[in-house]
Amino acid sequence: MYRYLHVGSVRLAWKDFGGEGPAVLLLHGLFGRATTWEGTAAWLRPHFRVVGLDQRGHGLSDKPDGAYSRDDYVDDAVAVIEALRLQPAIVIGHSMGR
Numbered sequence: 309m310y311r312y313l314h315v316g317s318v319r320l321a322w323k324d325f326g327g328e329g330p331a332v333l334l335l336h337g338l339f340g341r342a343t344t345w346e347g348t349a350a351w352l353r354p355h356f357r358v359v360g361l362d363q364r365g366h367g368l369s370d371k372p373d374g375a376y377s378r379d380d381y382v383d384d385a386v387a388v389i390e391a392l393r394l395q396p397a398i399v400i401g402h403s404m405g406r
Contacts, residue, residue, distance in 0.1 A: 312368075318370045321342070329357060331395075333400070336361075340367075342361055345358075361385065
């Protein structure tokens, strides 16, 4: 089940895959969403609390007009870590490209 939080005026969707222990934040690549990580989350769940984020412009998160900068994505991830009290968190991501 998805949940939501706001970073500034942007509503971000996130999914708690469950688990106990140190936190892992999963960040998808281009055209992805949090559910891209379901298989990986199942593998991590016995050892970690696993959270996936639909990053801005993707999935169920808001799609604000204009370009999104790397700083926007970093700020969003930091805000999720802080709001969900995940720190210290392990961050795992994948990308198509750089």
